[in-house]
Amino acid sequence: MSHPTYLNTTRRGFLGGTAAASALALGARARAQDAPALEEYTPEYLSAAEWAFVMAATARIIPSDGDGPGAIETRVPVFIDLQLAGDFGNAADLYMEGPFKPDAPDTLGPQSPLTPAEIYRGAIERIDAACTDDYGSVFADLAPTQQDEVLSALEEGPSTSGNTSDMAEDAGGAAPNTDGSTAFGLTPELKEFFSLLVQNTKEGYFADPMYGGNAGMAAWSYIGFPGARGSYAEWVGREEDYPLGPVSISGERA
């Protein structure tokens, strides 16, 4: 089976035009250093404003301080951009036939008519607008403590049911620390945004580096996961740290 086509763009974006053959010969650390700085990365899907939001939000979801790498060093924003540009973002596998009842109980599963990529777009626009109203600037330009406040408010709301689109529309721009059901005017169609963002951030942190994140396999090294080694028969029953570092699917080592 062939890889989804967006993986080709992963390579192009990640390596910045470096010949893949020579890059594969390099160690993972060297390879990560060869990749263009995130500031120079040209997103496949996200607009400049959305890219700034995702950079800032993932930097708070998995921060760089403390033990272990953060989302920025592991290039999680690149992963998210490429996912949104591909089958995941386009809901290629999902049942997307109507009628849609986005305000159905959360426990019956996502019912939004929007694709994940559209949910990111719609939610970021509203959150940035609300941040501008309440704090005077878009999310990316807030202080980290303010950003954490916003993310915490998003995590709390919107409510699980009974929240019609019209009600949420009317509440657009509500202060982030008000009732979660109207936080940031996220309509039921957009209510999955925060859980998608956190999930995608963790995916980018821990997925194979070929998807654009987990640069240098640093997240695997941090927790002690050996990646794609795929053979541990000699280590069954041994209560000792596994001695070998991770390998990736393309054969990088760290």
Place this chain on the structure above:
Amino acid sequence: MARTDTKRDVVIVGLGWTGAIAGIELAKEGLDILALERGPDRSTVPDFKYPDVIDELRFGIRYGYMQRPKKSTLTIRRSLDEEAMPYRRLGSFLPGDGVGGAGIHWNGQTWRPQAQEYRLRSYVEETFGADAIPEDMTIQDWGVTAEELEPYYDRFEYMAGISGQAGVVNGETIEGGNPFEPNRSRDYPLPPLAQQPDSLHFADVARQMGYHPFPRPAANASAPHVNEYGMQLGPCNYCGFCARYGCLNYSKSSPQTCVLDALKRYENFKYRVNSEVLRVNLAEDGQTATGVTYWDAEAEEEVTQPADIVILAAYSIHNVHLMLLSGIGEPYNPQTGTGTTGKNYSYQMNGGTTMFFNDRQFNPFVAAGSSGMSINDFGMEQIDYAAEGFIGGSYMTCGHSNGQPIRGIAVPEGTPNWGAGWKQAVGEHYGHSTSLGSHGSNMSYRDCYLDLDPTYTDPHGRPLLRLTFDWKDNDICMTQFMRQRIEEIVEAMEPDSWQSSYKEDGATYDVRPYQTTHNVGGAIMGENPQTSSINRFQQAWGQHNVFVLGASSFPQNIQYNPTGAVGALAYWTTDAIVNQYLPNPGPLV
């Protein structure tokens, strides 16, 4: 566009475990067979080869081997009053896709139900009185016995190369095995898997408490094995990528590793992929099937395929969907309790306790799908239902089947879901936790069933299947009982901390988090055409040339993973077709 192809002796719908078993057993008889698989073809190479298959994002998270809801899904509601919503994104369960079906992506946990599970209603009435069964509980007997099925379990286990330790052989209890298992005629074909330190610690503590730990029976080969078809398994290398993945190592039993290459050598067997069966066609009098109609995706046309025998071997819920679409049996009516097609859907009641051992290293990535030590001291035959106030049972296992980081790293309760606290916690706790889980039965109920959705349709314009299901007090009571037993063992294991997750009073079914792909019932076997869809040979009561294989046959769910029973019943039925039906076609009961 439409065409009609030449008649076959047998058409098989779906080429997973049951389709492959029926295929090879009937091919040996010289029958002209066509299997229709709606998904793509899949083989170990190239589809499961190293290293491409070791890709958690693509297969573990984006479900690369699963059915895409875009092509096939169902709607779900929790009560007769609720409006069903489409299962737009996979969550609670993951039906497999393509050749091999769910047999590709299982963990390989392979059990035999306890003897009384096949005659549950009779057992409860005889032992505890009919009053022990709540009014809305619709449990039934299967119409088969453990003794009758034993040779077919043996056949399946030796074909699939199961690794395990027998507990009861020819009436003799064997030390180190499960003393509560039904009697077996011989040991497993392969010795048990090696175990990790967390599982061994549990086994020591459980033994000290008077329980009977044993290695969980595994369709992960512990040693080389050649089966009756000449197919070869190699020893598992504990790669830690089992459930949701195809096996890169020819170690996990699957249609690919155990049957298909042998089956494909029969010139009288053919299979077509990307060929979705739309309906079973019935004769004008409705008493027999005349064949099937399927969508040939390559030719982009409907094909009528006549056949003398139709074997439904799709995933459980899809067998039921086809029966409802085709008029096989009367649709079940939850108000009146009449009709049988769609009746008695049930699921699996699981729970677990996570333990943190800060100074121990469990290397969770070193795992086979069915690694772990189990106890069955609280099995369905071990519990006094009258005293405890519920009907059911479970087995418990300590261990892990993978250490894949996206799918979840256990962190202590109170850890934030993101931010510095989350990052710190995953770094501290990866490799230093384990779990003791309860895998339990789920009874069947009057208002848990399958029918056709009134609103939503699939790409062929057919109504989607509609699932009505919720958790019930009886089963919540069962899992809370197991929680108490597990927490006693957990405390004796002396972890630094632990936390429990079990369904509690008032729990409702949440379709989002993965729970289990053990969806059973809907086309249940039984002794009476008024109360079951198929007879004890999995033959449709109303159409004698239609056989329905799979967990759709279970009248309520067993306490175990279903594949052992699904495999044994497939051999039981194909044996009946060969030795009873072919010489004298007609109702076998």
